[in-house]
Amino acid sequence: MTQHPPKVKSADRVLDIFELFTGEKESYSLTEIAKSLNMPPSSTYLILQNMLNRGYLETDRSGKQFRIGFKLFTIRSGYMRNTSLTGEFNQIAERIIDDLNETVCLAIRTEDQLLYIGEKVSTHALRFNPNLGGTLPLHATASGKILLADLTPDELRAIYPSEQLEKVTNNTIPTYSDLLKELEKVREQEFGYNMGETVDGVHCVAGAVRDADGRAAASVSISIPVVRITDEVWDNVHNWIRRSCEELSYKVYRQY
Structure with a gap:
């Protein structure tokens, strides 16, 4: 029987968000991120806010488009x-x-x-x-x-x-x-x-x-x-x- 390594769901979601930015677009809205990663908008919002506060993401002037932040x-x-x-x-x-x-x-x-x-x-x-x-x-x-x-x-x-x-x-x-x-x-x-x-x-x-x-x-x-x-x-x-x-x-x- 194959054993799979344990997963931490919230950590997986953070990594999924980072990997989303390896695509063609430089920025995404909350709705686009939630839809692309099949994540609930409410939990997506909380994760994004945490990443913003830590400097891993930043927003444009409207506060609606997210892109990679200075911390990386x-x-x-x-x-x-x-x-x-x-x-x-x-x-x-x-x-x-x-x-x-x-x-x-x-x-x-x-x-x-x-x-x-x-x-x-x-x-x-x-x-x-x-x-x-x-x-x-x-x-x-x-x-x-x-x-x-x-x-x-x-x-x-x-x-x-x-x-x-x-x-x-x-x-x-x-x-x-x-x-x-x-x-x-x-x-x-x-x-x-x-x-x-x-x-x-x-x-x-x-x-x-x-x-x-x-x-x-x-x-x-x-x-x-x-x-x-x-x-x-x-x-x-x-x-x-x-x-x-x-x-x-x-x-x-x-x-x-």
Whole structure:
């Protein structure tokens, strides 16, 4: 006689909800979730509220559409800190901090957001403090532009179906047309720039960490308050971005 492992019904339902988000849709309503998983709406509501409170789900402005929340990205970033990519990044970032003492970040793309998976923060009182495991709109960041520049026109349009783009500061790129022009510059220069588009008064330079196929798998960036930028510092930042991206690309993706 075959013995089946014991099941916890509520845990199964939570996992079923997570697995629902591996499909084609990014968000679902309460009714859609209950119907898709053949669950009573009343118990579905209670489970969703618990997942919302714990940060595993979030809602849109109407409060009626549910999507994956920040907590899963935080867990994912914690896991990725133990990978060779973040391990190698930490060693390089230590050298950058010793030389420049400016904040260094490692980031990847998750759908239409930039996810920070590594950081070394400046010891200056005035500094950029990234939120490890946090996300920002791709088009508003230097690293995001690096990762977007690698995408096809169809992939870009899928991320940005509208002409107007979300604004983080008054300097954020406002339209899709402006973004396309900016990405052309990124491809030519091989650097991405954020000139106060995420935080007023902070400039950032980013480069691509490329996999064995030459695709941008991640991005390294250095952020500096404008008051500390000189021509010499700016040149040094570009040199470090170039060197660190080449080193990470080789050590993580191409050495084998």
